[in-house]
Amino acid sequence: MRTRTTGSRRTGRRLTAAFGVAAVLTTAACGGDSDSSGSGGSQSGDASLALAINAQPATLDPAQLAEGQQAYLWTSIYDTLLTLDNEGQLQPNAAESWEYSADGRTLTLKLRDGMTFSSGDPVTAEAVRATLERTRTTPGQQQGKLAAVESVEAPDDSTVVLNLSEPDSSLLVNLAQAAGVIGDPATIENEDSVLDPVGSGPYVLDDEATVPGSTYVLERRDDHWNVDAYPFETVTVRVIQDRTAVFNALQTGELNAGTVEAPQGEQLASQGFDIAKVDATAVGNLVLADRSGTVQPAFADPRVRQAINMAFDREKIVEQLLQGNGLATQQIFNPKGEAYVEELNDTYEYDPEGAKALLAEAGYANGFEITMPSTIISQNFEPTITQALADIGIRVTWEPVPPQNTASAVASGTYPAVFFIDGLNAAPRELANNFAPDGFLNPFDSELPAELTELMDQIATETDPTAAGDLLQQANEVIVENALTAPLFYAGTTWATTDGIEYLGDGSNTLNTVRAFGVSA
Template sequence: MTSKFRGLLGLTTAAMLGVSALVTQADAATLRMAWAQDATGLDPHKQTAFSSLRLLELIYEPLVRLDADLKIVPGIAQSWEFSADGKELTFKLDPKAKFQNGDAVTSADVKASFERILDEQTGAANRANYLSIEGIEAPDAGTVVFKLKQPDAPILTAMTDTNSSIVPASEIAAGTIGTKAVGSGPFKLERWDPNSKEVLVANKDWAGGPTGVEGIEISVLPDESAILAAMRTGQVDFALLNDPLIATLVPNEAKLQLNRAPVLAYHVLQLNPARKPMNELAVRQAISCAVDRQAVLDTASLGEGKVTGPLTMPVYASDPDSLFCYKRDVEKAKKLMADAGFADGFTATVIAATGEPPTAASEAQVLQSQLAEIGVKLDIKMMELNVYVDTWLKGDFDMAVALNGGRPDPYTMYNRYWTKNGNLQQVSNFADDTLDTLLQQGRAETDPDKRKVIFADFEKQLAEKSPWVWLYTSYGYTAQQKNVQGFVPMPTGSLYSLGKVTLQQ
């Protein structure tokens, strides 16, 4: 399906469903918001879908956060300090921090939260970032000390993640994490009707101060064409958009404003090196050489983005043209296939999620066409997001079209996939001594210039071994009525600044 046809289909769908019936009116102090993909769960330590993280970051808080410049700023913690040898990290908590049940956030809650993350039985998404922790001490209610096995330069960056949110120790003990949401963030979850609506109300005890609105009412609309239609008629104040085809229409609307910011997340074709013939290096390299990344970007995302290597953060990113086979070379790809014994090609299935991202089907179709030129016959299998995430986490695929989150530090971004103890190693299905060693070196090194050299080598090795084929980075889009003030777009795609948004009369 072409991008143009995809957009026309969405507009037809919206008209048939009648968007006016899908968005309810709310009090003037309530921000009426919409998105097309709902959260898949409420456990902040386990959720990996973007839609889940965007909801949970409004309810929960980590120890520290990132600002719009990717600098670390206070969250639940007011201050932090590494010891001289780098083996202790001490936090002083904000004494005003309270959970939404009225209880103060204490060092016992921080200790219990990180012990839960480190417990393999939890299945925490961020666990691999904390394997240097050998002990957690709580000398008083407002102080937490992390004892580390080794200096760990990126651990503080890892702690900014929503997957590292602090939850009440009492809720952990009760086994209710994921069944209800009790955080310390700007909003409380009052109601969740999956795939229909979320109702958030202001947390009056939020340590961050008064929120700009009394609440947020989020409607899950059938597609982003429906969202744009609802914004045109003034029924939605603010919307999260993922489809560049829809986002690029917003500037044509006089009453609307588009927020567009480059993000660290990356579009990627994930190969499964545990399955034949992707276990052959030459086959993986052939696939990489056969892909025209710019054509995928132009067709699926209207050119809204740029071709990328594995490292998407500006401080560490390389020129993609310097990486293995980033200039398409079909003849080289055919030779690699023949050298591997697959001159006649093979058949494989590629999975993709409906709705996250909206470009997934188009990306799969372009890749299907390009790989057919070297005899790789792709069967595209579209899945609902919940089914896709479960399948993806099990590594149960030949290939997968994915949009994966980026991080400001290469170690926190990739150690969960490419180290032998990584908690998402079953997704990558690829263990490599060189990659593992380079990541461990980058983790322990504190000199910024030396870290850049280490991770440049890591990126080069990863691109050459081609367990995945990195495609492009795009933009994060939100749209708002012009009376919405105070929203700050983030390179991480975070919506956290909605805590301070106001509605001007």
């Protein structure tokens, strides 16, 4: 038995990928390696991988892909233009090189030779152009990620040129995710391809063995250009919603890799399973959305927001509610990423008395009342949040929201604050998600400190990773010091694998792909 815990050390300027809502609800994530010589097996073999996801894919249409646990399927079927390795570093994939113009408004990618779709058709620049044009013009989860792309050209069979309306710091990461997949233009519009697509990836769906909605069986393509990077001849993805059922399936041998609760991980470790713990895959955040005081005027005062940050014993929350499977934090950014600043976690000490004094200074000695949505995400944390805020004089009423309305409630602009567990995204996207005018967690389009607005404008168009990382850290400092939100914890994930299977991710890359698994000796 081997137990491996990945730490929260700062790892420099690393770009990370995103979760879908399904992964937010289960806080499970994993990463992917990059080149054919990376971890996960240097040569192809006949091993098999069987793992579970919590929801079936609604579609495998390239323009409609979701970046949650469903990505185990589509990252196996499709190649992306670029990829992120297990350390979150951007790497070549279908595109073997890329280069920006001096003004950052033109991105030129060179495709590698010899790629084919599972149909046998060659992968050409025209196929990439057709897929990207379709994705950027089709309403769906991926359209906005190509918003800066004005047109796509294919001047020859191996060159793709993206013409941009303005530089986009998120574009390369997006091309390593669902927005960068390559579909076969000959079949991409076919109705049958929605759940049985033709891609150029390392696996194809086994139609006979697959039971849609229940079990998806992927068979490796031995003619794939990067076949040596995939040690598993067969990958079976089962839809299992209940964690206890996953735990049982691991014990019976139905699965050889799965995410479990921390106590279940300890039990499996005693039975000889390998256990790998990832400290941070999602952030639990008390979103202080109404920072302009539209619904609750008190929230416009930074002293009130600072007091709220002082109301929570974050370490205790991790210990008791997460059973130690996570980390306390005061930041919204991935601790493995380029925006993270370790010292910012010391900004607000747990100090209810000090918080009450700040509220009194702001004119709220008697506290105030707020209404928050009670969602499937918040329910387990509501007693703790209610008590912590009550201890400083803020009285919370929870308004029930049906599970299917969770996202709409969060984005409604009805509630001054919401508790949300958000899968860790690439830092520029995390920033926009929380503070851009159209950000999902910014329903009031609240006024921001001028310094943050200026930094966000610079970040949005900065294509140099080092410069962008410096700007993101500055933005992070402004966010924390002004208490623009109240992050409480990072939720972690515990992976259990059987002997011979190794989980390789550490949270740097949160895109779900079979490249996060390898064959161990």
